[in-house]
Amino acid sequence: MSLEPVLVAGSWTPAVDPAAEFSAHDPKTKAALPARYPVSSGADVERVFAAAGEAVAALRSVSHDARAEFLERYAEKLEGRAKELVEIAARETALPAEPRLGSVELPRTVGQLRQAAAAVRERSWCRATIDSKANLRSLHAPLGGPVLIFGPNNFPFAFNAVSGGDFAAAIAAGNPVIAKGHPAHPGTTKLLAECGAEAARASGMPPGLFQLVYGVPSELGVEMVADRRLGATAFTGSRAAGLRLKEAADRAGKPIYLELSANNPVFFLPGALAERGAALVGELFDSCALGAGQFCTRPGLSVLVDGPAADAFVSELKARFAQASPGTLLAAGLVSALATDVEQLVRGGARLLSGGRAADSERYAFEPTLLEVSARAFVENPSQLGRECFGTLHVVVRARDAAELLDVARALPGNLTGSLYTSGAGDDDALYSELEPLVRDRVGRLLNDKMPTGVAVSSGMNHGGPYPSTGHPGFTAVGIPASFLRFTALHSYDAVRPARLPEELRDRNPTGKMWRLLDGAWSQADVTG
């Protein structure tokens, strides 16, 4: 069977001198699916960079409304082909067609594209700033080079490099995209990209608006993130792969935004456990097992203070893990990674309470796995015991007293989220006051009485956090318009003649509604004076 083509300069074209080829696998049967995809070589990458460079130039004369129209048409096309999309994604990922793919993830993806389109039309996202006295004006502008997106395995639509949040943000900010699809779901990516390419053509976008390769040898990926012509990189995936790219991008001075797996600690304070421990067992288990634990924000670690309520909590949690049937994992690599995780955790002093082995021989699956470890052991070795584990694997850290619980918080590395469960009656308030600042500084999103899984596309979201959960604590990968700012450069205009200014910085408000920071106050007015 011939290799599937890549999308270069707006055309589906055979890969040139592919470095290798691969197929996706059905996680439920481990069988290779029929379509064959190329791992692209430098020849494809050169073609892609050339077309992206032309698109950078062409996009300067594409109106905001046209760019918004592209995003909206794309959303429409995805809705039009929802059935096929869900079908192939379910086959490639084993994620449930319903409700997950069809009623949750696809609508979210479509919604993101539409929210991005609305923000493009509205224009306030660029934070136009005018100092009318000094005649200095600034705004956040496209990077002048394409955005390279590495999509993850776990959200075939919503984080896909050709349709997800990074894609929407990069295009909304005015940049072309070079997408590197994830090898676990190439057929889904291809179908998405077909919809996108049709939408791009219909909206008169430049041919290099977005392009797709299915894979590159890892050395070539390292070269791409450091390429002189690149604007920035967005990577969602494993810590090891992300940090390798970060090193190369940093050395070249190219921005790279990483969204790496995290442990998302959950602190159950004593009053909460006493008050509603049994209910919390269910909440924690469900959040940890959702999507077979394959969320960046699944809770991987909980911390509690010893006592009868904690004993009961752990024992009920253990029963939940033991009774649960293993979900199907996205890929073979995840099964072996979980086995290594268990081995490393046990070697570091954790005790296996449930699970711990691959679950089935005919599919990718691993037993829901629960471990416990003392706070003292955790604090001595937080990097080994706080390692990222992707799947339904949870570690309970048991502190002997509140002081030890605070020590665990101090030992935590940067995380995407941190959840604090407290009594409704105020019993935990004193401890909360001590704990909150420690957790706050170590996470991007702090939750109260709520599990972290599920990342709303909201202006108030931070899907980000301190290193090593991401590469920079000031940016979010989810949430409009803040996520756009990753893919911008700050452009200041000093005494530039009025007709030469971007519309957003001229005296007249270009839409009459756009918000601008005008002499220190946010305003929708024209500059007068």
Add this chain to the structure above:
Amino acid sequence: MSLEPVLVAGSWTPAVDPAAEFSAHDPKTKAALPARYPVSSGADVERVFAAAGEAVAALRSVSHDARAEFLERYAEKLEGRAKELVEIAARETALPAEPRLGSVELPRTVGQLRQAAAAVRERSWCRATIDSKANLRSLHAPLGGPVLIFGPNNFPFAFNAVSGGDFAAAIAAGNPVIAKGHPAHPGTTKLLAECGAEAARASGMPPGLFQLVYGVPSELGVEMVADRRLGATAFTGSRAAGLRLKEAADRAGKPIYLELSANNPVFFLPGALAERGAALVGELFDSCALGAGQFCTRPGLSVLVDGPAADAFVSELKARFAQASPGTLLAAGLVSALATDVEQLVRGGARLLSGGRAADSERYAFEPTLLEVSARAFVENPSQLGRECFGTLHVVVRARDAAELLDVARALPGNLTGSLYTSGAGDDDALYSELEPLVRDRVGRLLNDKMPTGVAVSSGMNHGGPYPSTGHPGFTAVGIPASFLRFTALHSYDAVRPARLPEELRDRNPTGKMWRLLDGAWSQADVTG
């Protein structure tokens, strides 16, 4: 004579086991000044990090108004000791006491502190964002670790690590500061820090609010930027030193903001030269020679198209350079660096038109130096011919036609600024349209008919730019409030109980005037619902 003390945890205390000692030199006589300063060892750095950690915690309960008060008191104290400050800075830097130090730089420094204080009281800078439906709320918050500031040699007040723009921004954003003073003006730094320490005490700030060492061995500096306890680093100085720190900070995942010297290209389009070439000679020379060329934004490169107007321009410029008397440089190292620059430029194909040698034996000085080079040579070797040269050294790049001028723009590395001079009659408009996008993507601030030297403290400023002029194209080192954002982490609050939210995110607008992004629109209102 005993060593001057360092400022640790609010007290002036002897350096512990200093690694070395040094004196400043009078640039006008090359004579060592009497005071001796320590190069701090790891023992001092440990003390400083410990006190900074305590300050991080203590600052959580310091009100915004108290922090603003500190900045205001500091400004007052500086005004109260203006005479002494100007005197010692003039001695250590040879910059003119008037107008430069007394009437320009000190008022600017005081003004920055007051602008920062006003922004702290006003609070809008943190970009509080509320999604009232999802109950997700976010804001930019302090980093949870101190900001390490490396001050440059060229602005003893306005960029000093204990009083300058980075200092004001870091404190305004709620972080403690660890200052590494520049060894060229330690006495100035000491006097500033005395004012600051008094203001901090009087305002009830924690003892580790800001601390000062005068120097650290370079290996220790590399360790500091990567220290686990650090929030971020701000560095203003030479490219080589900055990139060494960047590598270490990047590897540790610690944000580092670099503000490195740049070449600040100026494009003189043919119509502008024909129309007012003689006046432009004066403008360019004055901008290049201001402060003996020791500005990050001095124009180091100009680009023009050959022809009679260009010939006249270069020949008059050469006369200006030849007639000018050499300014006094800040330090001995700058004299030898300029000699190396000339050698490298000539080796790369540039032709020396004027100057080129150290000027005086009794002071630090270098002849005003002008070179020219062909566009073709420049394009072939932009890194050698576009090297940063700090001082009154200017390279004219001569293009044979407009196409070559555009090629020069394409070859430029990232710069802080780019200036485009065009005819008032519209003769250059077509070329401007082609040139502007090329320059725009390569600079932080684009100017029309204006020299880049001088960086207004304005909300519309970008004192930043693409790598290698800085380490990230999205941030500015000058301009309030945008410069604060460098020293923040994005904090999202998800379903956090109302009384536990930071004041800025509660339903009630804390000042009644603070701007917040409320359900997608900037607003000064309370959240109602």
